Amino acid sequence: EADIYQTPRYLVIGTGKKITLECSQTMGHDKMYWYQQDPGMELHLIHYSYGVNSTEKGDLSSESTVSRIRTEHFPLTLESARPSHTSQYLCASSDARLAGGGDTQYFGPGTRLTVL
Amino acid sequence: AQSVTQPDIHITVSEGASLELRCNYSYGATPYLFWYVQSPGQGLQLLLKYFSGDTLVQGIKGFEAEFKRSQSSFNLRKPSVHWSDAAEYFCAVGAVAGANNLFFGTGTRLTVIP
Structure with a gap:
């Protein structure tokens, strides 16, 4: 059973505010990911990290930024929230060292962000 | 580039009936x-995965899926659906180990009627 946590679960905030979405995992996984999910749409990767001090942008352009100072922690920050940022944000992690290869990703419960 | 198509946006089945998601x-x-699988307001839970070997894979909650290379398909099946199976189901494809991420389909919403 995967142990990956996201806070807050729900956030309603006004335009222009700075926000940080938290993601933590207790499995010691090297890889972590942030996906954005809109209703009826597929998940889109916005950021990922191979390990500490590693961050990369994903397929979907995003105004958010991430950091990876500790293995277990991968926060996502929006410096100035806008209504277009309203979405569900899902964090995931994986351990590529597992036998058999492949990246089985384990997901957190998500943060539903609404920007007014 | 990788891509995934889930042709059925919404499927409704009766409880106890069989299910196949494409x-x-x-x-x-x-x-x-x-x-x-994703229940409302929740994250994604892994049902099953295929890496190699036997093309019929078993997962949790009584689900199974069959990999058919000739058809480029990986359909999900369950012989008898329970009301608790109502949820959104996502198929995803990933490249070989070391790749960046998974590519997801748009999902199939399953409704189960009594």
């Missing part, structure tokens, strides 16, 4: 294939 993928090499 998934077609596009990828140049042997893919890693996954099915995830």
Whole structure:
């Protein structure tokens, strides 16, 4: 059973505010990911990290930024929230060292962000 | 580039009936294939995965999926659906180990009627 946590679960905030979405995992996984999910749409990767001090942008352009100072922690920050940022944000992690290869990703419960 | 198509946006089945959710993928090499389930307000839970070997894979909650290379498909099945199976189901494809991420389909919403 995967142990990956996201806070807050729900956030309603006004335009222009700075926000940080938290993601933590207790499995010691090297890889972590942030996906954005809109209703009826597929998940889109916005950021990922191979390990500490590693961050990369994903397929979907995003105004958010991430950091990876500790293995277990991968926060996502929006410096100035806008209504277009309203979405569900899902964090995931994986351990590529597992036998058999492949990246089985384990997901957190998500943060539903609404920007007014 | 990888891509996944789930042709059915919404499926309704009666409780106890069999279920098949379709998934077609596009990828140049042997893919890693996954099915995830998402209940309302929740994250994604892994149902099963295919990396290699036996093309019929068993997952949790009584689900199974069959990889058919000739059809580029990885359909999810369950012989008898329970009301608690109502959820959104996502098929995903990943490249070989070390790749960046998974590519997801748009999902199939399953409704179960009594």
